[in-house]
Amino acid sequence: GPLTTAFSTKEAMLKDWGSWDADFRAMTKSICDQLVALAGDTSGELVCVPMQGSGTFAVEAMLGTFVPRDGKVLVLANGAYGLRAAETMRYLGRAHTLIDKGDYMPPRGDEVGATLDADPGITHVIAIHCETSSGILNPVAEISEVVYARGRKLLIDSMSAFGAIDLDVNRIRYEAMVSSANKCIEGVPGFGFVVARRSELEAARGNSHSLALDLHAQWAYMEKTGQ
């Protein structure tokens, strides 16, 4: 995987930071602002929530925070990370259904549309932007159009794409996307981040199954304190 950590990044890590301190809070805010800008947001519609842990922690945080407990997720899989998203839903004990395309084919708009038409209970779709394990760049723009034409919501795992492959929210609609600091961004290992619509995050209060992975709580506390 693209897990390069530049020498300049490692060098910057030699300094110890205090999470309470103003310079660290300013750096956290600057990182979030830059990630939101990278997602193409100019209107303040999107917010960024950093999440401690590896990328998987951030994926679980996104699914647990944005999918209501009575929601149902259509998981689009064509490799290990799609299947892991389905397994995460199983751990969360929330309803889900799976389109598994194996290791060679992308999920296409027409079959996603047909599945949504056949099951009005599906509230959300999770798509893997670049399925790292099979190397497939999935057609997220096509999937997004089909999802929103049917009034459902899209979540994207862009772990190994964001920062290298365009995911401009003005061109591809989504409620939230997740990526990690040290894949294409080539930053400090050890945290991921979710870029989400502010309104969706505000509405997600109380959804999460987990204290440590509750993106709404993480965001609300950071808004209040900068920490």
Ligand SMILES: *Cc1c(COP(=O)(O)O)cnc(C)c1O
């Ligand atoms: C790497 C990756 C993950 C998981 O990230 P970890 O940091 O290994 O936990 C999830 N989804 C995709 C598409 C990935 O490439």
